[in-house]
Amino acid sequence: MVSLRFFVVAVVQCSLLLGCTMPPIIKPPVDKPELGPNQYEVFGQVYETMQENVGYLEIGVASWYGKKFHGRLTAMGETYDMFGLTAAHKALPLPTVVKVTNLDNGQSIIVRVNDRGPFHDDRLIDLSWGAAKALGFENQGTAPVVVEAMDEVNHPELGKLKHQESYYLQVGAFIARAGAVKQMKEVKLAMPEGVPVSILESEVKTGMLYKVWIGPLDDPEEESVVALRIRDRNLGKALRVTVE
Known part of the structure; x- marks a missing residue:
């Protein structure tokens, strides 16, 4: 009985000794990959911008942003005017002039992309409130649209706005x-x-x-x-x- 008790005490002491001397397991920090010159990160998601807008045409969902952002700076450093005809796009070069057509009613307008967004997977373009009103969907959150870049190759007269x-x-x-x-x-x-x-x-x-x-x-x-x-x-x- 004495030998058994001695054995148990010895095991416990060894366990305590090992527990005190073993260093804690430290996981090495995970370095985030450096962003490329045409990349940016928002909410942990990395986005890549396009080098040019020639021939860009895409169908998707448009949303709009208004009073909350009115007067703030856009990604280009301009003052956002909710009553103007501007837009935000995740990838198009800034600035880019685009034609946006509402597929629900056929209405079209020309807007200037000067901001980044919308940062939702299901949204293609974020329009100013004024642009949404011109397209007839300011009273609803979204609308199906076609977005076409008015690039300098196919639309030289509108491409001049890029350098204004x-x-x-x-x-x-x-x-x-x-x-x-x-x-x-x-x-x-x-x-x-x-x-x-x-x-x-x-x-x-x-x-x-x-x-x-x-x-x-x-x-x-x-x-x-x-x-x-x-x-x-x-x-x-x-x-x-x-x-x-």
Whole structure:
């Protein structure tokens, strides 16, 4: 009995000793593969952009995005205008001009792709609210569409839009949104008819920054007129921003 007890104690001591001396199993970190020059990652999914848009034609589902993103920057660094005729696409080169046809009613429009998305497997293109309205499906979430790239080879007259420069004038930046709204209203009253004024929301280290932007201004002469009105009415210092 004594020898049996001694054996059990010895086994337990050996087990404890081994448990204390064995190093923990550490799994080596898994390095993520580096993204290529034409790749980007969103929500853990890697997407690859196209080198060119010549001959692009695809049928799929269109959705639209609106108020939540209004005033934010697109993937091209432009201010998203929900009332404009723009779109987001996962792969087409930025910018690309495309013709979108609603297969439910046959309506077609020309839009400019300047953003990335929609990041859903079952969606082909994300249109601005204005584009969805023009196609007649703003009151529903999606619509079946045909998307055709108006490339420079097959549509040289529309391909010129790809190289068009747009100018913006930033006239103020505020920590409080109320200050930006106040200035935006004052600037709108001073602008020529048809010149858009919007608030651009930017996330900084200290929180949110609300910038008042005028534009896009495609004509340098129009830009000069706007800048002069800003100066004469003491509405701020106009800072020129160029978006290609």
